[in-house]
Amino acid sequence: DDSRPILTGVYMVAEEKGFRLVATDSYRLAVRDMPGSSLLAGQPPILVPSRALTELARLLEKDSEVSLYLGEKEASFEINNIRMTTRLIEGEFPDYKRLVPDDNPNKLTANRAELRDAVKRVRLLAQEATPIRLEMGMNGLQLIAKTQDIGEAHETVDANYNGDDLTIAFNAEYLLKGLEIAPGDDITLETRDNQKPAVLKSDEHPEFLYLLMPVRIS
Template identity: 30%
Template sequence: MKFIVSSTALLSHLQAISRVINSKNSMAILDNFLFRLEGNKLTMTASDQETTMVTDLEVIEAEGDGLFAVSAKILLEPLKELPDQPLTFEINDENLEIFLYFQNGKYNFIGVNGEEYPQKQPLSSDAKTFTISSQILLNGINRTIFATADDELRPIMNGICIDIHPEDIVFVASDSHKLVRCKNDAVHAGLTASFILPKKPANLLKSILPKESGDVTITFDDKNACFTLSNFILNCRLIEGRYPNYASVIPQNNPNRLIVDRAQFMNVLRRVSVFSNQASNLVKLQLQDNQMQVSAQDIDFSTSAEETVSCNYTGDAMGIGFKSTYLIEILNNISSQEVSIELSDPSRAGLILPIENQPNEDLLMLLMPMMLTDF
């Protein structure tokens, strides 16, 4: 078996799928890329058993067909240092000895029998399918992934819930302190279903979707999902279980409303939070008469800070506490110049909403308050 391929094209495809490979694998063969040569098409696969990513490219020249696996480390590290040029692979079909020839030299290593590589899980016959714009999928993941949990006891909270309705699609993530709901009514899937996408495949999609254009076809059943893009196919095991009823935790009547410049508010929080207790990161917002006083203190070290921010506030005078790191994280994941913060009382969750939403998008972020015991 022999083929010639562009070093740059090969490297870009391998780097994209290499993120699937774990640093420690339960099976030695999972440290490898799987290559399949059929005619002039070279298909490359990386897997960790739970998540499998496949991509293919046209080779310049090919002789024979075959299947073999190559250590990801042996192949990737040298390729990163090579300038763009044609690479010639010659594989001995009997013992899988591989010679890789390039402009100024050659590499020689032994491949692994590709038949040992684990196969991806097939989807059931009643799997559901819909298409979504790659940009909408990317936005949904980008808006929500930071709010996913790392909870071994409640694994359903460790992924993004994708809730599909005939008239829209909703991306939801929560770690029980903060919640993000991103609704887009430009997607008309024509079905009602939901699944929980784990964090790892969500991050893989986040890395490859910016290079994509057009639609993504998503096929899923109770246990697995397949994302078909123009250059990649991603198969992953889903998080099994029922996602909590997120709509029930969103407070409906919030008479106190604050509109503030997002960047200015975020900068004030960053400065003031330096003086907060390092364990709690508690900051207090005191709201009244179109101004907000942001304060923090650490009694143990006798430090405190307060700054006043001008804003548009309607409602009763009130003080409420939030964990500054969560509040900054939420503001950092909103692109609108101004944000609206809706509150009912100091013990109930606050809603943080962009004043200007993206087209067809409805973004809502929720943050649980903290007790103001130190103030």
């Protein structure tokens, strides 16, 4: 949303064992820790335009090293003898730690690729604004999309679920994006109820977190 510049950037902040990347559009939030990196050691947090980091990602190769040079209002990234400079976004980034729940009691674990592909299939039959419902219980996971013109699309996904029976709905595109960018083979969806933020986590990569807000359903 270009009308809210703060939300067009990626927040980069030094952590005790590396640094952290955070981005949000107010409907979802992604966090990725980079342990072992000293890119921001001793530096204040910065807010980098997401477009600049997208360009930087195109230059990255496996095991590439990135150097960061900070000015008062700009940052330069150097990789493979190429330097890219971008103006930093000014303003205060949202207190993202307050948004991330740490006690969601309901946990569903599934194969990431199987869940991703099931969401894709259900989404094909859903209209653009139609949310996907997740029905979680003792029998695992059911994905459902309802439309007036086509009817209902159902998918059963093999999953392990611990928690109270729960039906929760998400924007299909936002859910799919989280499943696509998550690392590892298995993914865990942590929820409290159908109104509070849900969190996607990778069992094999604890440095990854993807929060998304549910959609209200009748």
